[in-house]
Amino acid sequence: MEAGVVVKVSGPLVVARDLPDPKMYDLVKVGKDRLMGEIIELRGNLASIQVYEETAGLGPGDEVISTGEPLSVELGPGLLTSIYDGVQRPLDVIRAKYGNYVTRGVEEPGLSRERRWAFTPAVKVGEEVGPGDVLGTVPETKVVTHRIMVPVGVEGKVSEVKEGEFTVEDVVAVVETPRGEVPVTMMQRWPVRRPRLYAEKLAPYEPLVTGQRIVDTFFPISKGGTACVPGPFGSGKTVLQHAIAKWANAQIVVFVGCGERGNEMTDVLLEFPELTDPYSGEPLMLRTVLIANTSNMPVAAREASVYTGITIAEYYRDMGYHVALQADSTSRWAEALREISGRLEEMPGEEGYPAYLGTRLAAFYERAGRVVCLGGDRREGSVSAIGSVSPPGGDLSEPVTQATLRVVKVFWGLEDRLAFARHFPAINWLNSYSLYLDKVQDFWRQEVEPAYAELREEAMGILQREAELQEVVRLIGIEALSDQERLIMETAKSLREDFLQQNAFDDADAFTSLRKQYRLLRLIMTYHHLASRELEKGRPIEELIDLPVQEEIARAKFIPEEELERFDRLEEKVAEQLAGQAMEVRA
Amino acid sequence: MLKEYLTVKEIVGPLILLEGVEGAKYNELVEVEFPDGSVGLGNVLEVEEDLVLLQSFEATSGLDIARTKVRFTGRGLELPVSRDILGRVFDGLGRPIDNGPRIIPDKRLDINGNPINPYARDFPTDFIQTGISAIDGLNPLVRGQKLPIFSGAGLPHSRLAAQIARQAGVLGAEEEFAVIFAAMGITFEEADFFIQEFRSTAAIERAVLFINLADDPAIERIATPRMALTAAEYLAFDLDMHVLVILIDMTYYCEALREISAARKEVPGRRGYPGYLYTDLATIYERAGRIKEAKGSITQIPVLSMPDDDKTHPIPDLTGYITEGQIILSRDLHRRGIYPPIDVLPSLSRLKEKGIGPGKTREDHSPLSNQLFSAYARGKEAKELAVILGEAALSEEDRLFVQFSEAFEDRFIRQGEYEDRSIEETLTIGWELLRILPRSELKRVKEEHIKKYMKT
Ligand SMILES: Nc1ncnc2c1ncn2[C@@H]1O[C@H](COP(=O)(O)OP(=O)(O)O)[C@@H](O)[C@H]1O
């Protein structure tokens, strides 16, 4: 085979000369270990290549071979429950074959070639099919039915369709197209840097319920939406991302550990098979795909990992599923981009990031969305994208945060000040926002509770008032406040401690349904409304605080989902105790 | 036969540019022969055609263009290892400096190692009792964790690190352990403090020391932590030992990296540190942990001094983004004579949830620590308010919280350098302190635990 030769090696960047027929983003194999790399720049007869593996030992004269194809992922049954590196090499298989360390030059396909899957056809011979039409189904895991779709570019009449157990390489159907017969297998390949196709994009409507109270009630994300989680180290980005991956009502979760800790992936790997999905009642792992390119793994593969992840997410979306894609952390992806850009000696933009950082980020988040999928049945699917951002020193003015904020619609701003006081999730309720709020509130009105939206607005108002009042207390002291204002402080404290604070490590607290969130919020606000009325009647604030029922309010977050009627009783108690004391006083 | 070249073209700081080289490999180890005949080591940073850019681990003073010889070894920088490295002292490049016998290697390991496959990792869950309340009670260390100490000039981080090394042990376990100590750029006195410490406790037989002092070549420091971790991996995963690695001071390591980056005229990131500092540090810190089915483990305690006590400086910042928490020392506590001056609020152990609780430490450990944290946070806040508005402006409750926070610093955080508190003692002190507060404020601990553990 004709090959080019290495002329330069600088960290993950290799330059090769005289590569036959090089194209941008083609996958190449470098050196005798056949290290994987990708062409990222062409100048004359020179091709710059980012290599996905450690380049130590490479030197001028080593051979470079192009595969002639862009970096692609394999899509088909077997993705779920897998753990891949940034370029879709299965880490479990690699460990079994090569040991505990990731060595170089390992070639392993993303999907097992041996495993057989039970394929049940959904079409008959003679039917007309086009891209996206479902040819048949495979029970991929106990909870997910994998739909085998007609690949893009194939249209015609089914001339053959099989039933039974097949590997991903076996032909399960044949489509007669104007260009001849096209055999279809259960596996497709798709270049990761190209968004997969859909019929139509739709506006967001339904919330992605995460079970996290501050998220769902105050700053919701919708299915198909985009969100970012910026915060300094230790503020709770990863715990929040994990909580969402665990409890969101997505049908598929793709979690990309991008340049972060190895142990965090281990944590997911050990926990997800044990935890039960509140929606399906089955282990969470059965609907999860993990991409792990940890901080000590090669940076170029880290750059690719978010694309590998989102392509897999889009593929399940195309089947008509609601998918959550999470990337922890997009800053590490941006840093990988910066490192490669630096080695290419490109003109640096702000803080050394390349000038195209913003467009790359925007293009990535654009791949999220709620869509009508390809295929005659016009099924609907979505990819919601949630990215952590790790701003140096927690400074949100840095380029990655700023570029992200320009494209995402939800901002959950984590603060170390809250984390230090062990207020978790440490999301600042004053500056976080969701641009889906209106849409989601429409949904609440119709599907959950008409009063939910107003209650949320009122609670938010109280939290904002609290911040202003705290300023007053700080300057003058608590005596400066009126009784109504002191009640606001009291309610705000309850909102913070009894509603916003949520312990991700407590089994009873980790997940809260929308219905329970509403009841909990209503309980706290009931106290507020009734106490406020008592104040208007002229009673002093001292009589309305430190009631026994307030301790019960504080524990209400632990009320099991099956016993929500207990909230009725609690609300009654609030009324009784507020009024009851009044009676005692009058008596 | 090693290929030898006399074709040095440029010498800039620690960098040497060589031309007319054939067959050089990226990251290859080279020997640099000085005009006076002495030999130093270096490695290949970049190759382009016949041009090779080297970094010299030895200071380049004395080198010249005409007479400097460079030999290419055809391999990367390696550490020869065997069980006999225990009890030995090496320089920053792994050469013995204790006049002991040569190490007859069992193997030679590339010091860069390979990334642990995330699938091969086992989650750290074994609580290590350090005997220090501020750590064990609130920010506990577990086996396989990487938990740095963020310190500042003049703060007692060495004493604390030595105390941890001296006292650390897993409850109820008798297993083979080892301590690896890597000094980078610290003074002779500081290094000597550790060496004497290891000697006096006879821990030296179970220790391996890599010493690069302030007056040793700065660039050598780039290899030192990798030497130490290569030794650690060998002891942990070949010889089944539980290894504690102390890396001190990572700040000097990062400065050496910055020096190379500046000499290469790379586009600098924050404060002149290279953009790849995060990734580079990760290749060090991530070499901690446990591996499924392996008996040994690597626990890391990197120590770094924060320039200007600034936690947002790139070195502590990027470290905190990689490590599993951080122990932060406070100048304020130190000034007030409190040892160990651990600032518990911004300190964090990310692995504590899985390392503590019933069967590991005690059922009340986690809620009690949450309660202590939030009460101390509130007390400190109230104290600040009192500074502005005067004591009188505080509510009765706030005054109790202030009292609590003072007692907490005095009795919980403060302890002796040779005081080794059991976890029970630590938790007991915690409960005693909570008695200062009104019961209705103890919302984070369970009623049953109050009954059981809070002696009234
Ligand atoms: N919702 C939560 N409940 C309880 N503890 C939390 C929560 N969120 C964060 N924490 C605590 O904060 C620590 C740091 O969180 P993490 O998500 O790892 O931070 P980051 O990813 O921002 O660096 C965790 O180890 C945990 O102790």
Ligand SMILES: [Mg+2]
């Ligand atoms: Mg994180």
